[in-house]
Amino acid sequence: MPQGGHTSEMLKLTSRLSPETYSPLCYVVASTDHTSADRIPKEGLMSGRCRVRAIPRSREVGQSYLTSVFTTLLAALHAAVVVVTVRPDLVLVNGPGTCIPVCVAAFALRFFGLGSSCSRTVFCESFCRVKSLSLSGRIMYLLADRFVVHWPELLVKYPRAEYAGQLV
C-alpha cells in the first residue's frame, strides 16, 4: 500500500512530461511490487523506448534499521547494474525504499566517472509529509540536485527544499 501510494504519486507527477524528451525511459520498481509493474504500461508516461526494471527492495516497510544495511547493499549492487547499463541523464525519485540504492549508485558512479558524467537527481517528497521528512527524504536532501515538497511548512526546517504549489 505505501509503495502503491508512491507509484500513484509518481504517475501523477510525471503526467505532464513530454514523452519525446524523456526517451529512452527506464522505470525502476521493487521486484516484489507486481502491481506497479502492471500499472506503468497502462498509466505511465510511455516514450518510444521505455522499459521497466525490477530491483530488490532495500527495506521492507517495518524492517529494522540494522538488517536494512545488508539488504540495502544487495539492492545497491542491483541498482548499480541498472545505472551503469541505463546511464541516465536524469534520475527522478519520490521516496520508496527502492529509490535510495538507485540514487546512491548514480551518485557513486558519477563520482568515479562511470555513470553519465552529469546526471542530475530530482526528489519529490510524499504528499503525506507536512512537517517532517521521510527517511528517504532525509537522505535525499543531501544527495538530490532538486528537492521538491508538497507543503510550505517544510521550508522552515529545510530551506533547500522547493515548494511549487499543489502538484498532485
Add this chain to the structure above:
Amino acid sequence: MGKHVFVTVGTTKFDSLVQAVDNAVVLSSLCSKGFTSLTVQIGHGQHVPSFPVDQTALDCRWYRFKQTLHEDMARADVVVSHAGAGSVMEALGLGKALVVVVNRALMDNHQEELADALAQRNYLRATTPEGLAGALVELDDSPSARRPYPPAKPEAFAAIVDEEMRAAQDGR
C-alpha cells in the same frame, strides 16, 4: 433524489470509525439532514453494522471490499473517510464534502499531519472516532461551507524536471 453518505475505512480496518457511524443518534441526524442512503465499507473490521435506524427513511448498506471505491465515492454527497492519502485525495478531487477520521492508534502518524494541514485550509473537516458523532450532527454539506480543493498542477513539477534535464544535457 435524497442525499448519500459513503463511509470508507480503506484497505485495513478501523472498527471505532464504523462503530461511531453505527449509532442511533448519528443515523437519525443524517435522516433529519435529508440523507436517504448510507454505504459503509468496513474492510477487515470485526464490527458488522446493525444500523439502528428506520431503514425505510435511511437505506443502509455495508460491504468489506470492492475492486474500486470510485463509484461509491462519486455518487456520495458526503464522504467519511479514514485519513489515508489515497482516499482523501480521491474524495477531494471529486469535490465531495469530506470528514476525515484520524486513527490515533496508528504509530508514526503522518496521516494526522496531512488531515490537519488540509483541515486548516478548510478543504475538509478532520476529527477522531470520538468526535465523529458531533462532527456529523453539526455537518454542513453545502459547498459554501468549505473551500473547493484546487485542481493539481503537475505541469509545475514538469517545469522543474525539464530544467534539470536541460542542465544534464548541456553539461554532457
